Amino acid sequence: MNLTREKKSELLWATIGFLLTAILLFPVYLIITYSFETLKDMYHMPPYLFPPQITFEPIVQVFNDLRPHLMNSFINAFGCLLITLLTAPFAAYALAIFELKYEKQIIFTLTLSQMFPVVMLAIPIFLMYSNVGFANTYPGLILANATYTIPFCTIVLTSYMRLVPFELIEAAYIDGASPLATFFRVVVPVAKSGIATIAIFGFLFPWADFIYALVITTQNSLQPMSVGLYKYIERYGLQWNNLMAGGLIFSLPALIIVIFTGRFVIGGLTAGSVKQ
Amino acid sequence: MYERRRIKNKYFSNPKSPVVGFLFLLPVLIYISIYFVYPFFYNISLSYHDTDVASFVSGKSSFNGLDNYIELFTNSTFQRTLKNTAIFTVFSLVFQFSIGFILALIFNRDFPGEKVLRGLVMIPWFLPLIVSASAYRFFFSEQGIVNGLLLSLKLISAPINWLTDPSLVIWTVTFINIWIGIPFNFVLLHTGLKDVPKELYEAAEVDGAKGWQKLLYIIIPILKPVILTVLMMGTVYTIKHFDIVWIATQGGPANSSHLLSTLSYKLAFRDYEFGLGAATANVMVVIILFLVLGFGLLSNERRVNR
Numbered sequence: 001m002n003l004t005r006e007k008k009s010e011l012l013w014a015t016i017g018f019l020l021t022a023i024l025l026f027p028v029y030l031i032i033t034y035s036f037e038t039l040k041d042m043y044h045m046p047p048y049l050f051p052p053q054i055t056f057e058p059i060v061q062v063f064n065d066l067r068p069h070l071m072n073s074f075i076n077a078f079g080c081l082l083i084t085l086l087t088a089p090f091a092a093y094a095l096a097i098f099e100l101k102y103e104k105q106i107i108f109t110l111t112l113s114q115m116f117p118v119v120m121l122a123i124p125i126f127l128m129y130s131n132v133g134f135a136n137t138y139p140g141l142i143l144a145n146a147t148y149t150i151p152f153c154t155i156v157l158t159s160y161m162r163l164v165p166f167e168l169i170e171a172a173y174i175d176g177a178s179p180l181a182t183f184f185r186v187v188v189p190v191a192k193s194g195i196a197t198i199a200i201f202g203f204l205f206p207w208a209d210f211i212y213a214l215v216i217t218t219q220n221s222l223q224p225m226s227v228g229l230y231k232y233i234e235r236y237g238l239q240w241n242n243l244m245a246g247g248l249i250f251s252l253p254a255l256i257i258v259i260f261t262g263r264f265v266i267g268g269l270t271a272g273s274v275k276q
Numbered sequence: 277m278y279e280r281r282r283i284k285n286k287y288f289s290n291p292k293s294p295v296v297g298f299l300f301l302l303p304v305l306i307y308i309s310i311y312f313v314y315p316f317f318y319n320i321s322l323s324y325h326d327t328d329v330a331s332f333v334s335g336k337s338s339f340n341g342l343d344n345y346i347e348l349f350t351n352s353t354f355q356r357t358l359k360n361t362a363i364f365t366v367f368s369l370v371f372q373f374s375i376g377f378i379l380a381l382i383f384n385r386d387f388p389g390e391k392v393l394r395g396l397v398m399i400p401w402f403l404p405l406i407v408s409a410s411a412y413r414f415f416f417s418e419q420g421i422v423n424g425l426l427l428s429l430k431l432i433s434a435p436i437n438w439l440t441d442p443s444l445v446i447w448t449v450t451f452i453n454i455w456i457g458i459p460f461n462f463v464l465l466h467t468g469l470k471d472v473p474k475e476l477y478e479a480a481e482v483d484g485a486k487g488w489q490k491l492l493y494i495i496i497p498i499l500k501p502v503i504l505t506v507l508m509m510g511t512v513y514t515i516k517h518f519d520i521v522w523i524a525t526q527g528g529p530a531n532s533s534h535l536l537s538t539l540s541y542k543l544a545f546r547d548y549e550f551g552l553g554a555a556t557a558n559v560m561v562v563i564i565l566f567l568v569l570g571f572g573l574l575s576n577e578r579r580v581n582r
Contacts, residue, residue, distance in 0.1 A: 014387040020379060021393045024458065028399055030421065031411045046428030047421045091304035098297025106301070113312040115564055117516035119540045120557035123550060124315035124322065127332065147311050154304055166291075173291045179300075182291070208404035210519050215545060226406040230523060233410055240414045247407035258402045262395055269460075270467050 035059060035245035042241055058245035062232075066246055068221065069228030072138075073207060073250070076224050079142035080149055080206035081199060088153040088198055093187055095154070096161030097169065107158070110151040121147055122215045129216065136219045144216055145206035152205070153198035156268050160194025161187070197268035200261055204254055225250045322554035329548045337551070344555040354556070357534040360446045364453065364521075364535055365514045371454045372510060376461025381491075383462075384469045394466070401459035409523035412452045413439065416524075439525055442532035449521050449533060453514065461506055468502035469495070501575065508571040512564055536560045 034042055036054045063070075095103060125144050126135065134140040164187055172182040188195065210226040217223045223231075229246050236242065258265055290296075323344055331337035348354045383394050400408065415421050416438035423435040438448045472495060480490050496503070518537035521527060527534035527542055534542070536556055544553025 010385075010387045013382060013385045014389055017382055017387060017390065017393050020382065021396050024455075025396060025399060027408070027411060027415065027455065028403070030415065031403075031407065034411075034414075043419055045424060047424040087303040087307060090300040094297040094300035097292065098300070099292045099294055100297050100301065101294065106305070109308060109312070110304075113308065115512045115516075115568065116312075116316070117518070117537050117540070117557055117560045117564075119516075119518060119537050119544075119553075120319055120561060121312065121315045123540070123544045123553050123557060124318040125311065126545075127322075127550065128315070128318070130332075143307075143311065146307065150304060150307055151312070169291050173289065179291075179293075179296045183300075204402070208406075210404075210406050210523070211541070214522075215541075226404060229406050229410060233413070243410060243414070247403075247411060251403050251407050254402050254404060255399065258398065259395070262398065266463055266467065269463065 031244050031247060031251075034241055035248045037241050039239070039241050058241040059249070062242045062246040063249060065242075066225060066228045066232065066249075069223055069225045070249070072217075072222060072228075073224040073226070075138055076141055076145060076209070076213075077203050077207040079138065080145045081202040083142060083146050084149040084153050084202035085195075085199060088150055088157055088202075089188070089191075089195060090183070091154045092157035092161045092194075093183060095158045097164070097166070097187075107155065110155055113147065113151045114155075118147075118211050122211055125212075126215050135216055136222055138222065141212060141216050141222070141224075142206070144212045145209050148205040148209065149198075149202045153202055156201070157191070157194050157198050160191050160197070164190045193264065193267075196261070197264040200257060200264055201268060204257065207254060319554045319557060322551055323558050325551050327550040327554075332550060340551070344551045345559075348552065348555055348559070353531045353534065354539065356532065357536055357539045360533065361515060361535045363446055364450050364517070365511060367447075367450050368453045368457060368514045369507065369510050372457035372461045373507065375454070376458050376506075377465050379458070379462045380465040380469055381495075383466055397462055398459045400456055401463075405456070405519035406523055408456055409452065409520045412455075412520075413524045416448055440529055442529055445525055445529070445533040449524055452520050452524065453517065456520070457510065457514070461510065464502060464506045465499070468499050472498050504571060504575050508568070511567055511571075515564060515567070516560055 033051050035058055036056065037048075037051045037058075038053070038055055041048055041051060041053070094100060095107060100106070122144075129135040129140050168186050168190065169182055172186045177185065208226070209224070210230070213224045213227045214230070217227065225246075229243065229250060232239075232243055232246060324339060324341060325331075325337040326340045326343070327337040379397060383390055383397075417423075418435050418437065418440075420438075422438065423432070426432045427435065437444065439445055476494055476498075477490060480494055485493070516537055517535060518541065521533055521535050521538045522541065525533045527538045531539075536559060540553045540556035540560070542553075543549045543556060
């Protein structure tokens with residue numbers, strides 16, 4: 001008797017949970033189905049909830065149209081990931097373990113940089129770039145995108161680095177290891193889940209960037225997918241199925257990463273916010 | 277041998293040496309100086325100058341004191357934008373937070389498939405904003421699915437101009453933002469809920485506490501630090517939001533849906549009034565600083581009370 005009541009309540013909550021998730025994900029379902037529909041079916045009245053026929057034309061066409069932009073997105077995201085991994089782990093180690101002056105002020109500045117509006121940085125960065133000819137270059141875009149990743153990843157990783165047992169570091173020093181060797185042989189292996197976490201954000205943030213790309217890359221051949229899609233709406237205003245297909249392609253890398261590494265992402269988010 | 281090395285280099289023998297630590301930190305310090313500290317002050321200086329394209333190229337933009345700020349605050353578009361930003365922020369937060377909280381409470385129970393569903397709930401948050409915002413731009417267009425469904429259910433007799441009616445558009449973009457923000461609120465609150473000891477619920481149940489009593493007297497007090505963090509981050513991120521509005525409406529029609537961020541972008545990069553754009557961005561900075569200060573006081577008060 002007791003058991004069946006428990007089973008019943010389990011079933012009830014599972015149904016509620018399922019329904020709410022379905023409502024929340026309905027727009028995502030639409031993006032996916034529209035990507036495989038003809039324009040005619042898309043505008044059919046009353047709207048189809050299940051596409052009457054499936055076509056791969058939108059996916060193929062948008063992929064051909066926007067492939068260079070997709071490549072630019074990869075260059076931007078991997079470039080940003082690289083520069084983040086080359087800087088943030090060292091800084092996080094320094095902030096977590098060493099006795100630094102102004103440590104609090106530095107962490108505060110890093111946190112503040114995440115809170116200020118991107119457009120506040122985009123205006124002066126654009127003007128700085130115009131002066132030195134850095135606009136419309138990959139490094140210019142990548143370094144601007146690092147404003148999302150370097151401070152955030154440093155803050156997140158600092159909280160992971162605090163968990164590295166100091167005895168391990170001390171032991172390495174006693175064995176005569178240099179600071180760099182200690183960092184790579186002792187600290188990195190212990191903090192590897194933290195480093196994996198920041199690597200995910202180091203890719204995802206620049207991948208989704210829109211505003212820096214809009215400001216810094218005015219030249220079509222350098223624009224990443226976000227701006228490519230944006231211009232696609234303006235140029236082919238009515239090709240909404242192609243646009244949905246383009247969005248689907250653009251979302252795939254992010255979705256794949258999140259599906260396989262969701263645990264790290266949530267861990268990083270919590271670590272990043274608890275520190276605030 | 278190790279002894280000798282230690283004497284030779286006192287910096288390398290102390291695992292907490294400030295000098296070595298500073299060297300490790302240096303690349304990030306240099307980066308943050310060039311890409312945050314300098315632009316921050318440059319932006320302040322811009323906002324006190326009459327900087328447009330001509331004066332920027334010639335390098336002779338004239339100092340005009342508070343003129344940019346006065347021009348903004350007396351401008352009706354800016355006033356409307358302030359109001360829009362307030363609507364967008366308050367309503368986004370209220371709904372994102374309460375829906376996220378309800379979801380977190382539901383998913384806090386063990387039921388079959390809970391883990392998979394929980395992962396799926398996160399998806400809206402990981403779609404790049406260009407994807408969700410442009411999809412919604414179609415959903416809410418005249419011939420989009422929202423009108424399509426409402427018309428075929430006979431709930432309306434003519435299509436509603438969700439994104440082209442100046443008095444409606446800010447509410448439409450707020451709705452889109454609520455949808456995008458739910459997962460973020462959900463996941464942080466859910467993680468917080470997991471840390472509430474199960475024994476506390478059971479003890480309360482023995483004492484005969486009802487569901488809402490448990491929520492009010494047990495869950496919320498324990499979750500207070502998490503709730504404050506979620507609300508603070510949510511407020512800050514919502515106030516400076518740019519993408520949805522710029523992608524869905526570009527601030528239109530007739531500047532009726534601007535947020536501070538999109539107005540700042542438009543002034544700087546469409547009208548080339550860099551001084552005015554910078555001033556608008558600084559207004560946001562001041563608001564954000566006040567909010568952070570306020571939340572900081574709130575959470576300090578909590579610590580004292582304990």
